[in-house]
Amino acid sequence: MKTKKLLLMMVLTLMIAIIAACGNAEEGGTDTGTDTGGTDTEETTDEGGDDAAAGDAEGSLVLSGSSAIQPLMAAGAEEFMMENPNADIQVQAGGSGQGLSQVADGSVDIGNSDVFAEEKEEIPAEDLVDHRIAVVGMGPAAHPEVGIEDISTEDLIAVFTGEVTNWSELGGADQEITLVNRPDSSGTRATFVNYALDGAEPAEGITEDSSNTVKQIISETPGAIGYLAFSYYTDDTVLPLNLDGVEQTDDNVTSGEFPVWAYMHSYTNGEPEGLAKTFLDYMMSEDVQQVIVPELGYIPSTDMQVERDAEGNQTDL
CATH class of the missing domain: 3.40.190.10 (Periplasmic binding protein-like II)
Structure with missing residues (x-):
């Protein structure tokens, strides 16, 4: 009789332990599914990144x-x-x-x-x-053999308006100047005209839709000059000209020293x-x-x- 009672007590104790364990598991599942999982999903949906x-x-x-x-x-x-x-x-x-x-x-x-x-x-x-x-940043870009590395705003305007037609007039090579422009719809052209040429409209020259093509023409045409974004200065096939003694660098743009940027x-x-x-x-x-x-x-x-x-x-x- 005592043995039967002892066995019954052991069975009851075991059942209580199992029920308690199940209850804890359900609570943990509720926390994970509602508080953590739901919040994470909502944040991911809201943030595009x-x-x-x-x-x-x-x-x-x-x-x-x-x-x-x-x-x-x-x-x-x-x-x-x-x-x-x-x-x-x-x-x-x-x-x-x-x-x-x-x-x-x-x-x-x-x-x-x-x-x-x-x-x-x-x-x-x-x-x-x-x-x-x-x-x-954007600036004047020339063929590497034009014979100068720096140009003043005054001379740059004279070059792009056709007043100066040979690099020798600026102390450079005896080479005829070829202008390479972007079309009127180009934002690069608008920025260059406004902030490098003080609003002066460029004379007729070669006109290309793409900056990639502009760079290629400048690199292959002795005496050529155009304008490019800094991001196109990836090699030495074109020469970025200093403007009024200021180099075309990121630091000079961020500080406001180099004015041609957008x-x-x-x-x-x-x-x-x-x-x-x-x-x-x-x-x-x-x-x-x-x-x-x-x-x-x-x-x-x-x-x-x-x-x-x-x-x-x-x-x-």
């Missing part, structure tokens, strides 16, 4: 516009698509005017420009949202949503801003010690 990092972004985007920003956007798109195999992003050039026109009429998702939309009279700037991805704008028609927002958030992430941006010759906007508005006014930060 997290979606991209997780490889969850999908869909397609078409970007067009400034060739000055094209290398940066193309590199960012390539990295983004590697992390998000279900996303397809096409980056086209064509000039800032084209990018602004196409994003305004809805034919592309993002219009890249190195001028403010307000600077283009035909663009409904009030409908567009500006995303300043980076800053780019924001790299990515415009959307209204506030971005879906893949467009996720991609633009990714382009503003630390990985892109502090690694890809400087590696490709651009300047993070946060490094600037000066700022500029759509009217061209530059002020210290």
Whole structure:
């Protein structure tokens, strides 16, 4: 009898222990599923960068516009698509005017420009949202054998307006000057005209849609001069000319000493949503801003010690 009672007590004790253990397991499952899992999922959905990092972004985007920003956007798109195999992003050039026109009429998702939309009279700037991805310095670029390394603003204007036609007039080689321009729709041209030529319009010369082609022509044409973004100075096939004794460097742009620079704008028609927002958030992430941006010759906007508005006014930060 005592033995039966002892066995019954042991069975009851074991059952109580099992019930208690099950109760604890249920509580742990509730905490994990509601508090932790639910919160993590919600945060990932809200943050575009997290979606991209997780490889969850999908869909397609078409970007067009400034060739000055094209290398940066193309590199960012390539990295983004590697992390998000279900996303397809096409980056086209064509000039800032084209990018602004196409994003305004809805034919592309993002219009890249190195001028403010307000600077283009035909663009409904009030409908567009500006995303300043980076800053780019621009300057006069010449064939390496022109015989000078520095040019004054006064002489640069004389060269581009056709008043000076041979490098020997500036103490350089006895070589006829060939002008290489971008079309009127180009943001690079607008920036160069405004801040390097003091508004003077260039004389007729060779006109090319792409900065890549401009660089190639300058490198292959003795006596040629054009203008390029710093990001195209990847080798010694063209010569960046100092302007008024100031070198074309990032530091001189961020300090405000070198005046020829522009924001790299990515415009959307209204506030971005879906893949467009996720991609633009990714382009503003630390990985892109502090690694890809400087590696490709651009300047993070946060490094600037000066700022500029759509009217061209530059002020210290």
